[in-house]
Amino acid sequence: MSQNRHGSRSPGEHDGDYDAVVLAGGAARRLGGADKPGVRVGGRALLDRVLAACADARNTVVVADPRPTARPVTWAREDPPGGGPLAALGAGLPHTTADRVVLLSADLPFLGTPTVKGLLAELDAGTADGVVLTDPDGRDQPLVAAYRARPLHGTLASLRTEHGGLTGLPLRRLTAALNLTRISDPVASFDCDTWDDIATARARIREHGHVLDEWISAVKDELGIDLDVDTGVLLDLARDAAHGVARPAAPLTTFLVGYAAARSGGGPEAVAEAARKAAALARRWAEEDAVENAADGKPGTGPDAG
Template sequence: MSAGGYDAVILAGGAARRLDGAGKPGLSVGGRALLDRVLSACADARRTVVVGPRRPTARPVRWTREEPPGGGPLAALAAGLCEVTAPVVLVLSADLPFLTADTVGVLRAGLAEAGTEGMLLTDGSGREQPLVAAYRAESLRRELALLATEHGRLSGLPLRLLTAELSLGRLHHPSASFDCDTWDDISAARARIREHGHVLDEWISAVKAELGIDLDVDTAALLDLARDAAHGVARPAAPLTTFLVGYAAAQRGGGPEELAEATRKAVALAARWADETGTPGQSAG
């Protein structure tokens, strides 16, 4: 695992009572399991620990369970902290369909700049989301130990007992903090992913995850190429051309520069092809 300067603990062992006991982390949004979507947002964590029942995941993680199983968020967090060593810990629930790596970076940067013990997101109504947050690991361990001593246990205790004792910064981010507690939430997330402004980026992210591709895709350039090929040559030329561009880029190393160069050459070819539709000596435009 790459050294990202932080560890991640993902809580994935809740009972999901409002989802009729369904295995929430495995529910699909945009063709990807909720847990896999969260894992992609913290892919640069030095170590990722998932607290909950084992299940297939898109990338390797370390698994552990709270004691007793189903003992609640504080017991789960304590179990996860036993498996990490970084001074900063990203703590996430497993049901965040719109969390991104950029938001994770903002949380970590906010924690470093503010000098607090934690930095968490707030949702659209301003409600704090302590399971979408970056914390100083030592602060979490200290307060969990004090709570365990005071109450004789961590199981069954509410998360607010922990966060009430920490100095926290807050970032308002309704999208990234959206979680899926009910079937209506799942339906809303699935519908939003298919909205016009999101669907292409979501689809490309899903395809890259499915194929194991880590590549920045210039969506606008490829769409322009597909348009030019469709209009200047023939409609079926669009998907075939973009396929050939991807194949050519892969043959030359598969990086962003290779993809951009293959796209540039194909766009120039499409323009020359379209120019030939006019009379000799006269541009088609």
């Protein structure tokens, strides 16, 4: 493993070599005691959205009572339950073994993998004990952060000794003892504490600029697909099939492309190759139709003709 001048990894190296701890056991009093991790935004539980953001973690620990999740996790619980975020971290951290730990709350609807990778890259680029996200007002969000495991373990051990346990201690007792750096991400730091926050999140993902990516992510989670493909290629294929053949050809063609890619072993390359072949066929189909109609002196017969 290469080292930089600070003795840490080069930025971006071995991004998946980390563990994640997700705190999902709060009382959600501002939601009237609702099951906040299970509240759905864009058809997916908030907890599942956060788990998708750290899907490449070596091990993910969720501190809460067990529940069905879209991805496999390790479950932990503070004793007694409801002891606060510091006690929850103290319950989850012993289940981790990586040198880097990403700590997340379960109410972050817009957290994505790029933000997690950004936190880890910033951690690797320096010597700080941790990197925390800040919200639009510049306030620290220590539950959207990446930490080095050794100082995290050491500080928790010191706090246990000093206070006889971690129950009820505020999280600032931890962060005040650590050397932290900060990066800003006003979107990823948005958390859902109230029903107004939930409504805002639901409205945002249905905006034109976000809805397609949100839908594709939701479908992949629902179907258990960890496959990053160029959706632009598939959209172009659907357009070619709809315009050059018939509108119903678009969804059927993209389904057949997926089926063909799966039969050939799957993966982004298989999808791209199947899409390329189908798109070429759709163009040949349309060109042939145009030639025949020109010879007959007829207008085109495609779905947009006339």
